[in-house]
Amino acid sequence: MQTTIDKTQFVILFLGSLLFSITAYPQQTPLPIYPKIAGYIGIVHPIATFSADGTHTNFKDSYTVGMPIGINIWKSAKIGFSSEIVPFVKATGTGSKVNNVLFHPGVLVALGNGFTFAGRAAFETSGRYGVTPVLNKIVKKNEGSSYFIALPLPVRFGNDLPSSLGIGFQFGISF
Numbered sequence: 001m002q003t004t005i006d007k008t009q010f011v012i013l014f015l016g017s018l019l020f021s022i023t024a025y026p027q028q029t030p031l032p033i034y035p036k037i038a039g040y041i042g043i044v045h046p047i048a049t050f051s052a053d054g055t056h057t058n059f060k061d062s063y064t065v066g067m068p069i070g071i072n073i074w075k076s077a078k079i080g081f082s083s084e085i086v087p088f089v090k091a092t093g094t095g096s097k098v099n100n101v102l103f104h105p106g107v108l109v110a111l112g113n114g115f116t117f118a119g120r121a122a123f124e125t126s127g128r129y130g131v132t133p134v135l136n137k138i139v140k141k142n143e144g145s146s147y148f149i150a151l152p153l154p155v156r157f158g159n160d161l162p163s164s165l166g167i168g169f170q171f172g173i174s175f
Contacts (some may be wrong), residue, residue, distance in 0.1 A: 029043050038071070046066070070082055116136040
């Protein structure tokens with residue numbers, strides 16, 4: 001006994017198979033490839049520094065601004081390495097100059113919802129050293145870049161000065 005399939009049955013069988021294959025195996029968005037490298041540049045404004053010598057606020061007797069330039073290398077979606085260099089310019093009533101350069105390597109931890117924690121070591125040309133925990137938030141994400149804000153909390157030691165804790169505000173663009 002031989003079974004034959006007419007054209008209508010063939011079309012229904014073909015379309016059913018096609019529909020099943022589309023629903024059973026949907027296309028997936030490709031996963032990002034790691035390691036993933038991103039660069040960034042920004043502006044950092046130290047707000048206040050607290051030490052045994054008292055509280056020093058920016059904008060009072062002088063204005064200090066830093067320009068962080070860095071590279072992030074993400075090992076996975078959750079963890080990465082970052083290295084940045086930050087030249088600081090200090091302006092007073094009599095002039096301005098680069099008064100310090102900071103080398104700032106560290107680890108990155110993605111916290112979700114656009115937040116990242118950066119735990120950085122700090123080595124300054126002024127002779128100070130320490131750590132800087134930073135909380136970072138992406139505020140606008142574009143296809144090829146992202147705008148971010150950050151809250152650095154520098155802790156510094158050395159150079160015959162008392163230990164200090166500071167707070168700053170940073171904003172920038174990563175690409």
